[in-house]
Amino acid sequence: MRPWNFSAGPSVLPLEVLQQAAAEMSDWHSTGMSVMEMSHRSKEFMQIRDEAEADLRELLGVSDDFAVLFLQGGAQAQNALVPMNLLGLGPARKADYVVSGSWSSRSAQEATHYGDIHIAASSQAPTEQWGSFAYFPTPDSWQLREDASYVHVCSNETIGGVEFNDWPKLERPLVVDGSSNILSRPFNFAHIDALYAGAQKNAGPSGVTLVVVRRSLLGHADQQCPSVFNYTSLDAQHSMVNTPPTYAIYMAGLVYKWLKAQGGVEAMQARNQAKAELLYNYLDQTDFYANHVAPEARSRMNIPFLLHDASLDALFLQHAEQAGLLQLKGHKSVGGMRASIYNAMPLEGVQALVEFMKEFERRHG
Amino acid sequence: MRPWNFSAGPSVLPLEVLQQAAAEMSDWHSTGMSVMEMSHRSKEFMQIRDEAEADLRELLGVSDDFAVLFLQGGAQAQNALVPMNLLGLGPARKADYVVSGSWSSRSAQEATHYGDIHIAASSQAPTEQWGSFAYFPTPDSWQLREDASYVHVCSNETIGGVEFNDWPKLERPLVVDGSSNILSRPFNFAHIDALYAGAQKNAGPSGVTLVVVRRSLLGHADQQCPSVFNYTSLDAQHSMVNTPPTYAIYMAGLVYKWLKAQGGVEAMQARNQAKAELLYNYLDQTDFYANHVAPEARSRMNIPFLLHDASLDALFLQHAEQAGLLQLKGHKSVGGMRASIYNAMPLEGVQALVEFMKEFERRHG
Numbered sequence: 001m002r003p004w005n006f007s008a009g010p011s012v013l014p015l016e017v018l019q020q021a022a023a024e025m026s027d028w029h030s031t032g033m034s035v036m037e038m039s040h041r042s043k044e045f046m047q048i049r050d051e052a053e054a055d056l057r058e059l060l061g062v063s064d065d066f067a068v069l070f071l072q073g074g075a076q077a078q079n080a081l082v083p084m085n086l087l088g089l090g091p092a093r094k095a096d097y098v099v100s101g102s103w104s105s106r107s108a109q110e111a112t113h114y115g116d117i118h119i120a121a122s123s124q125a126p127t128e129q130w131g132s133f134a135y136f137p138t139p140d141s142w143q144l145r146e147d148a149s150y151v152h153v154c155s156n157e158t159i160g161g162v163e164f165n166d167w168p169k170l171e172r173p174l175v176v177d178g179s180s181n182i183l184s185r186p187f188n189f190a191h192i193d194a195l196y197a198g199a200q201k202n203a204g205p206s207g208v209t210l211v212v213v214r215r216s217l218l219g220h221a222d223q224q225c226p227s228v229f230n231y232t233s234l235d236a237q238h239s240m241v242n243t244p245p246t247y248a249i250y251m252a253g254l255v256y257k258w259l260k261a262q263g264g265v266e267a268m269q270a271r272n273q274a275k276a277e278l279l280y281n282y283l284d285q286t287d288f289y290a291n292h293v294a295p296e297a298r299s300r301m302n303i304p305f306l307l308h309d310a311s312l313d314a315l316f317l318q319h320a321e322q323a324g325l326l327q328l329k330g331h332k333s334v335g336g337m338r339a340s341i342y343n344a345m346p347l348e349g350v351q352a353l354v355e356f357m358k359e360f361e362r363r364h365g
Numbered sequence: 366m367r368p369w370n371f372s373a374g375p376s377v378l379p380l381e382v383l384q385q386a387a388a389e390m391s392d393w394h395s396t397g398m399s400v401m402e403m404s405h406r407s408k409e410f411m412q413i414r415d416e417a418e419a420d421l422r423e424l425l426g427v428s429d430d431f432a433v434l435f436l437q438g439g440a441q442a443q444n445a446l447v448p449m450n451l452l453g454l455g456p457a458r459k460a461d462y463v464v465s466g467s468w469s470s471r472s473a474q475e476a477t478h479y480g481d482i483h484i485a486a487s488s489q490a491p492t493e494q495w496g497s498f499a500y501f502p503t504p505d506s507w508q509l510r511e512d513a514s515y516v517h518v519c520s521n522e523t524i525g526g527v528e529f530n531d532w533p534k535l536e537r538p539l540v541v542d543g544s545s546n547i548l549s550r551p552f553n554f555a556h557i558d559a560l561y562a563g564a565q566k567n568a569g570p571s572g573v574t575l576v577v578v579r580r581s582l583l584g585h586a587d588q589q590c591p592s593v594f595n596y597t598s599l600d601a602q603h604s605m606v607n608t609p610p611t612y613a614i615y616m617a618g619l620v621y622k623w624l625k626a627q628g629g630v631e632a633m634q635a636r637n638q639a640k641a642e643l644l645y646n647y648l649d650q651t652d653f654y655a656n657h658v659a660p661e662a663r664s665r666m667n668i669p670f671l672l673h674d675a676s677l678d679a680l681f682l683q684h685a686e687q688a689g690l691l692q693l694k695g696h697k698s699v700g701g702m703r704a705s706i707y708n709a710m711p712l713e714g715v716q717a718l719v720e721f722m723k724e725f726e727r728r729h730g
Contacts, residue, residue, distance in 0.1 A: 022388075032370070036383075037378055039373065072442070207609075324397070
């Protein structure tokens with residue numbers, strides 16, 4: 001049996017998808033070519049790309065009011081490219097950022113190179129009840145400026161383990177970094193105006209970045225925005241301003257088809273909810289382990305937890321690996337453990353983790 | 366037998382490399398993980414990345430005086446990122462561009478958004494003997510400015526089919542777009558200061574871009590250069606400012622190992638020379654087909670050719686495909702045919718093409 005892989009990203013992929021990719025590697029659909037060997041302008045690759053976009057639109061439920069783009073550079077490139085493409089929506093070049101953890105902090109910091117950036121809310125400061133970045137700044141606390149070009153929020157912080165999905169309808173365009181929970185649940189695109197996401201958590205391999213942006217926001221890119229990252233040009237040229245990351249798009253497309261076969265994002269939401277509850281319920285009933293995130297902000301994707309005795313951390317990781325439970329080490333900035341349980345992690349994997357944790361507690365508690 | 370794939374890029378890969386990738390797809394080296402599923406910070410992926418860099422350094426013959434970086438965005442992203450990283454070498458923000466075809470034209474055009482760009486030489490104007498972009502502006506014709514931050518040249522133009530490799534030693538840093546002939550022959554890094562290349566011709570799949578840059582040129586990036594594309598940060602963080610395109614790096618690494626097994630770039634140069642001569646020799650002894658590039662500038666990578674009777678083009682392509690000779694259609698801007706014969710195209714493929722061309726001439730000449 002394959003081990004269970006809890007990597008925060010790049011992360012586990014459905015085995016069926018990997019097996020199909022292996023089978024098609026040297027000869028895609030009797031063309032005599034690997035997908036990697038196809039001109040990106042060939043009819044074969046255009047079919048792969050078009051199907052990927054159509055499946056992604058169906059999964060996300062976005063209409064032709066939105067462009068759906070495949071880019072390179074990862075979500076962190078978008079920390080610069082969102083401002084370069086969207087700050088020009090207003091003459092003041094202002095944007096408001098909600099800071100809920102490490103990733104949104106970096107987004108806000110990078111944006112300062114391009115315009116007037118304001119922190120609309122932040123959970124960096126601990127409250128009486130919750131630690132730094134262990135809760136989510138709720139919309140009633142967001143201090144928004146009337147002339148901001150957009151408001152930026154991260155929907156899931158992989159390091160702190162907080163998640164947010166209660167999108168308010170704002171006066172200004174709402175831009176979401178959805179890298180780590182896109183396609184794990186429905187997103188409300190009636191209230192969201194742009195979303196970007198690296199693919200390597202829930203939506204494919206690293207090397208392709210999704211941008212979904214309301215077409216009414218296009219046409220305002222800075223002249224200094226690199227041509228290949230100009231949303232308007234990308235939309236006009238079907239994400240083919242230059243050679244796209246063809247194989248990563250193909251792999252993402254296979255994941256989209258797998259997601260559709262699972263029942264789409266509503267079905268994934270139910271599965272992800274069940275997986276997360278299994279682990280949180282156990283964490284809440286033991287003193288041996290602890291998760292310190294405010295319950296209403298707990299991520300269903302990335303569940304950090306600490307052992308009550310940190311001197312057992314190394315032993316825990318060693319025994320976990322021997323038991324076929326991989327990549328559970330927490331991010332170095334917070335320590336402890338982290339279980340990332342994205343779409344491709346089945347319930348059985350979380351059950352195996354909880355069983356292992358119980359056994360480890362029994363032996364060392 | 367596999368068909369022969371003459372795509373200009375993404376292009377043919379060694380079959381052994383594809384077969385190895387397929388065999389390792391679900392379980393790399395008994396780790397129980399696909400390369401796509403590994404954290405980019407895991408020891409397994411770091412090993413893959415480090416080996417790829419070491420093999421690439423060995424193949425190119427570059428010392429630690431150079432940074433060797435793996436980026437995303439393709440060579441066209443570098444049209445913006447080279448200026449953003451290197452124009453700041455001089456206070457005047459000047460750069461001189463040699464224009465030898467479609468790709469270097471685009472490079473020069475994009476650079477104008479970032480500084481004072483001067484066309485040092487251009488082969489766009491036809492001469493009495495040669496058509497537009499059918500010859501290469503030789504270094505004695507380059508009009509360089511003393512205070513330029515760098516001089517930019519494209520070493521192979523895939524559309525016009527011209528190639529240049531006689532690098533002069535300049536007073537200013539020499540920056541080369543080597544996308545379509547990197548690793549097909551030795552490059553003189555005593556005279557070259559920076560080189561960038563999309564991988565999808567001679568060096569792997571699309572989705573990863575190589576940048577080789579002399580470390581003495583680092584430290585001058587514009588503040589508006591996106592963090593993930595800052596050469597200095599990339600060098601300091603081993604190309605891991607953010608999640609790199611892990612699978613594309615792995616595939617490129619497999620191609621590097623294949624190139625080493627073939628005897629390295631000197632051996633590839635001999636093979637590529639023999640392949641190109643076979644086709645050019647035939648083109649020069651028939652009136653049925655023609656290549657109109659100045660002999661001293663002829664590309665050994667991309668060989669455009671015209672049928673004397675363009676009304677036969679569609680029939681040629683149809684019969685070629687039936688004979689297992691794929692993706693021979695010329696670029697739409699020049700018409701006719703184009704045979705791209707990169708590293709992974711064996712001599713047998715070019716022999717099959719020439720035999721087919723002779724037979725087609727016999728029937729329709």
